[in-house]
Amino acid sequence: MQIDFKTPQRQSITGIVVMFAETLQGVIRAMWAPLLIILFKLEPEKYILVGLSFLGIIILVGIVAFLKYRNFTFFLDEEKQEFVLSKGILNKSKINIQLSKIQQVNINQSIIQKIIGVYSLDIDTAGTDKKEISIRAIDQNLALLLKERLLDYGEKEEMLLDENQEVIPKEENIAKPFIKISYVTLFKVGITSKYGRTIAILITFLVTLFQTFKDAVDTFELDETQVDSVFEKGFGMISVVIIIFGILILVLFINIIRTFIKHFDFEMVRQKKSLVVTSGLFAKKNTLLNPFKVQITSFSQNFFQRKLRILDMNMKQASNDEVNEKQKKSNVIEVPGCESGERDAILKLILGKIPEKGQEFKPNFRYLLFKILFSVIFPILIFIVLSFTVIDDLYFYLPLVFVYLALVGFMIFYGFKNYRMYSNSEFIILKHGAWDVENEIIQPHKIQGITTKQYFWNKSADVGHLTLHTAAGDVHFHFGNFSEIKLLVNYWLYQVETSNENWM
Amino acid sequence: MENFTNDTLNINSLPKFEEVNFSSLHKNYIKVVSINIAITLLIVAIGIGVLLYFDEELQSTTSYLIFGISYSVFALLVLFLSLAGVKRRGFAVREKDILYKRGLLSSTTTIIPFNRIQHVAMHEGFFSRMFDLAQIQIFTAGGGDVKISGIEKEKAENIKGLLMQKIQNEL
Numbered sequence: 001m002q003i004d005f006k007t008p009q010r011q012s013i014t015g016i017v018v019m020f021a022e023t024l025q026g027v028i029r030a031m032w033a034p035l036l037i038i039l040f041k042l043e044p045e046k047y048i049l050v051g052l053s054f055l056g057i058i059i060l061v062g063i064v065a066f067l068k069y070r071n072f073t074f075f076l077d078e079e080k081q082e083f084v085l086s087k088g089i090l091n092k093s094k095i096n097i098q099l100s101k102i103q104q105v106n107i108n109q110s111i112i113q114k115i116i117g118v119y120s121l122d123i124d125t126a127g128t129d130k131k132e133i134s135i136r137a138i139d140q141n142l143a144l145l146l147k148e149r150l151l152d153y154g155e156k157e158e159m160l161l162d163e164n165q166e167v168i169p170k171e172e173n174i175a176k177p178f179i180k181i182s183y184v185t186l187f188k189v190g191i192t193s194k195y196g197r198t199i200a201i202l203i204t205f206l207v208t209l210f211q212t213f214k215d216a217v218d219t220f221e222l223d224e225t226q227v228d229s230v231f232e233k234g235f236g237m238i239s240v241v242i243i244i245f246g247i248l249i250l251v252l253f254i255n256i257i258r259t260f261i262k263h264f265d266f267e268m269v270r271q272k273k274s275l276v277v278t279s280g281l282f283a284k285k286n287t288l289l290n291p292f293k294v295q296i297t298s299f300s301q302n303f304f305q306r307k308l309r310i311l312d313m314n315m316k317q318a319s320n321d322e323v324n325e326k327q328k329k330s331n332v333i334e335v336p337g338c339e340s341g342e343r344d345a346i347l348k349l350i351l352g353k354i355p356e357k358g359q360e361f362k363p364n365f366r367y368l369l370f371k372i373l374f375s376v377i378f379p380i381l382i383f384i385v386l387s388f389t390v391i392d393d394l395y396f397y398l399p400l401v402f403v404y405l406a407l408v409g410f411m412i413f414y415g416f417k418n419y420r421m422y423s424n425s426e427f428i429i430l431k432h433g434a435w436d437v438e439n440e441i442i443q444p445h446k447i448q449g450i451t452t453k454q455y456f457w458n459k460s461a462d463v464g465h466l467t468l469h470t471a472a473g474d475v476h477f478h479f480g481n482f483s484e485i486k487l488l489v490n491y492w493l494y495q496v497e498t499s500n501e502n503w504m
Numbered sequence: 505m506e507n508f509t510n511d512t513l514n515i516n517s518l519p520k521f522e523e524v525n526f527s528s529l530h531k532n533y534i535k536v537v538s539i540n541i542a543i544t545l546l547i548v549a550i551g552i553g554v555l556l557y558f559d560e561e562l563q564s565t566t567s568y569l570i571f572g573i574s575y576s577v578f579a580l581l582v583l584f585l586s587l588a589g590v591k592r593r594g595f596a597v598r599e600k601d602i603l604y605k606r607g608l609l610s611s612t613t614t615i616i617p618f619n620r621i622q623h624v625a626m627h628e629g630f631f632s633r634m635f636d637l638a639q640i641q642i643f644t645a646g647g648g649d650v651k652i653s654g655i656e657k658e659k660a661e662n663i664k665g666l667l668m669q670k671i672q673n674e675l
Contacts, residue, residue: 080672081672082668082672088628090629091629091630092627093626093627093628094627095624095625095626096623096624096625096668098623098668098672101622101623125622125643126622126644126645318645447620447646448645448646448647449614449616449617449647449648450614450615450648451613451614451615451648452612453611454610454611454612455609455610456609456611467648469644469647471645471646473646473647474646474647474648486520486522487515489521490515490520490521491518493518493601493615494518496620497600497601497617497619503620503645
């Protein structure tokens with residue numbers, strides 16, 4: 001079969017059916033509420049009217065489907081090595097994709113497509129908006145052929161990559177672990193990290209438990225006063241202390257168990273240029289870490305961890321592995337509880353050297369003002385207003401207010417103290433966090449785009465915000481000296497635009 | 505390491521993104537935005553009208569006045585803020601990157617180097633087409649995707665062509 005994609009062509013003619021079904025689906029999804037109301041409140045004499053309007057909608061959807069089909073064309077521009085797709089009825093779009101940027105071509109079939117025997121062809125680039133490039137109805141031969149053509153271009157590169165990728169673990173070939181996390185370390189990690197998350201889980205659990213308990217009380221018609229009095233008797237000062245203590249122990253206990261389940265037998269094996277990470281108690285997870293694909297490397301440490309000499313590391317990879325959506329989350333590879341020596345070894349492997357902290361940039365004191373405004377002044381204003389209007393004995397909670405103030409004050413102060421950016425010609429390091437102090441390391445050539453922001457009331461103070469867009473997420477530096485930020489931005493742009501290094 | 509000292513010396517003489525002359529959007533784009541907002545406001549107004557029509561408790565001169573005045577104030581505010589926002593938008597194409605500036609209370613600038621662009625799309629809204637305007641959307645692998653509306657269609661085509669050509673030359 002001699003088919004070329006050089007001239008613009010439409011989808012399979014049966015594609016109208018797919019368009020129709022999809023448009024109808026959209027209409028129903030948008031209008032199901034009013035539709036239901038109309039159907040339920042319908043008076044018999046209006047049957048014809050409603051029937052006619054439904055028919056009208058169906059016809060309209062049909063016309064829309066036809067126009068969608070008619071206006072949807074695609075072709076391959078061999079000269080420019082582009083795939084060009086045009087679509088839209090009232091709002092028209094034209095999308096050009098450089099063939100070399102195509103990472104994946106997926107051929108799928110939904111139920112409707114199965115019935116009429118067509119396929120959809122989705123094209124993935126590293127770009128963020130996935131739905132943009134999708135041919136909804138194309139027959140199988142054509143789809144396969146087009147897929148082949150689209151991927152043709154990248155073949156050479158892919159072959160090269162394949163050679164590198166022979167590092168995928170072979171059982172007999174497993175080398176000595178590069179890093180191995182011992183049970184003692186896991187225990188240390190368990191008692192020092194992620195309190196917040198565990199407390200959140202615990203609260204949800206307790207709320208559910210309480211709800212169930214209440215239901216039980218209601219169902220069995222237990223005497224509520226009895227239960228209440230049991231509560232009251234037991235609620236002395238000592239028991240409060242015991243309860244808090246118990247909760248603390250419980251949080252630590254859960255933390256340890258969670259850490260063990262997730263990171264049991266954590267091993268990092270070095271294979272040529274990549275790392276193979278295995279861990280897990282019940283389900284052993286196997287991840288391949290390619291240093292080139294890591295976009296953001298970070299390590300964090302809190303007070304206790306510093307005393308125990310352990311730290312957590314995170315490697316964020318580019319999220320282009322959209323083979324299935326689930327993999328998106330596992331794009332962060334975590335190394336729990338490594339020592340500073342191990343951290344340096346990993347950093348060396350991923351970044352080529354141990355990053356030095358370059359020139360230091362501090363946030364303006366407005367950072368403090370901003371935080372104080374939102375986490376001290378606003379809540380306290382609300383508290384005061386409430387205590388004057390709605391609730392009378394709010395003063396009873398006054399001690400709690402002081403506890404809150406102390407906690408927030410601590411967080412704000414240390415948050416401000418730890419908020420720093422360091423930059424030299426090879427690395428950008430962002431340090432932040434009040435309790436868990438995190439250092440995020442980015443290489444300038446991994447930057448995808450830069451955004452600067454300045455509110456007009458910060459103009460005279462020369463204060464502004466910076467966002468670095470990377471393929472593994474955004475990184476911010478707020479309330480910096482805007483002149484310095486601008487200088488840095490120009491410098492990074494220069495680096496990105498002159499570098500030949502691949503960001504992935 | 506030798507390069508490093510070179511770079512630090514040069515840092516002040518690098519091209520400055522903040523001194524670039526931004527071209528603002530086509531003046532007809534104001535009309536497009538006005539039409540779009542007017543239609544949205546009209547639909548909301550009709551919705552409120554239907555509500556008033558069905559709820560008899562609300563059918564009094566005072567409630568008409570309250571709804572009418574507050575909605576007009578709201579509508580004018582929305583229109584004014586949107587148009588002021590449009591006037592603050594601008595873009596610039598340099599040799600090696602594209603810049604987009606916007607923001608009413610703030611001045612936000614996003615810069616995308618050509619060698620980080622994944623692909624480019626051009627959109628033409630219904631009303632934009634009547635004024636021969638188009639929107640360019642630039643996709644990167646990071647979160648900083650940029651949409652620039654209200655460019656003359658021919659110019660938009662040119663910019664898109666230029667971007668595609670730059671992407672190709674990268675290889």
